[in-house]
Amino acid sequence: MKRVLVLMVAMMLAFATTAMAGDGSLEKVQKAGKLVIGLDDTFAPMGFRQDDGTLVGFDVDAAEEVGKRLGIKIEWQPTAWSGVIHSLNAKKFDCIWNGMTITPEREKAVSFSKPYIMDGQIAVIAMGNKSIKAHKDLGGKVVGVQKGSPALEAAKSLKPAPKEIREYDTNVKALLDLESGRLNGVVVDNIAGRYSMAQRPGKYLALPGYITSEAFGIAFRQGEDSLRAAVQKTIDAMIADGTMGKISRKWFGEDVTNPAKW
Incomplete structure (x- = not known):
């Protein structure tokens, strides 16, 4: 009986993994060689312009590191915040990474990563x-x-x-x-x-x-689970090796990314 249960669980996990990999979202981004991210580029200190026009901020540093580890370029797409979810679902960019609060209403329209800041x-x-x-x-x-x-x-x-x-x-x-x-x-x-x-x-x-x-999360289109999983796995590794903490201290003077402190 135990063997049957183990086999059933293994089959379910394999099916879930195959289904996630089969949505094509990660493959599409890898093929394009870039992850396009929507943001309000006036939202300091998450993502904003310096006087010379350079885009900087906590989310910018974190996303650029994720892109480096995934071997893809990060392309930023400024957009009006009031319509940012509509623009995501209209496929103007691949995700929203800009201090977006996870709310029940938004969860009906997008798929969020795990919280990365409280x-x-x-x-x-x-x-x-x-x-x-x-x-x-x-x-x-x-x-x-x-x-x-x-x-x-x-x-x-x-x-x-x-x-x-x-x-x-x-x-x-x-x-x-x-x-x-x-x-x-x-x-x-x-x-x-x-x-x-x-x-x-x-x-x-x-x-x-x-x-x-409230918690901040990265928003992806619903159903694009392979892309979300790849970004989440990279962020988890960055938390574990201290990279997220280092970026946090640069912008906030302390580590606000450690879930153990929430």
């Missing part, structure tokens, strides 16, 4: 604002968020509710409106928000605590 939404106010000291103080105020990001739902969850939630193409634009006094607060990814704060010291202040906590 993040959360925070609220940022202008430095010197004495009337807002906690999330509850944003009730009845005007709050900005990036269009198409989890910040919108996080802002909607605030109690008491904000008077108005304004949507922006980028976090940078929202923060500039905060600085100019057109907003009372901005709800933003912790990592992106704190990076922006570091770039303009003395301008912004993060309110204590998280509004929500």
Whole structure:
């Protein structure tokens, strides 16, 4: 009986492996010699442009290392974040690797990798604002968020509710409106928000605590499991050998990629 069970399990695993390999997604990328990745290229520090136009960031470094290990080139395709999933499924690129939060709604449309960073939404106010000291103080105020990001739902969850939630193409634009006094607060990814704060010291202040906590994942088209598995296997190896930790410390000053610390 044991032999029969072992044989059945082996057959099931072999079938699953064959099915995964047979979807052609990894083979297609290998044949093209490149992995095309969609991103919002204003999302610092995950992926953004330096003054000379060079694309840099945590996700950029991590993806370039994955490409090197898989023997393929990484090609970046900037796109509007509000339509990024539609663009992925329209085959404008092979995956989305840009600090994308894993949500149940998104999981209906794409297949995610395992989480590679744990993040959360925070609220940022202008430095010197004495009337807002906690999330509850944003009730009845005007709050900005990036269009198409989890910040919108996080802002909607605030109690008491904000008077108005304004949507922006980028976090940078929202923060500039905060600085100019057109907003009372901005709800933003912790990592992106704190990076922006570091770039303009003395301008912004993060309110204590998280509004929500969330995991970042890489999004692939549903059914393209062989490509997703190959990228995941490479990332797992990079976590194990310390490469992901090294990249993390470069951008965040600490290792935020180690699941054991979440």
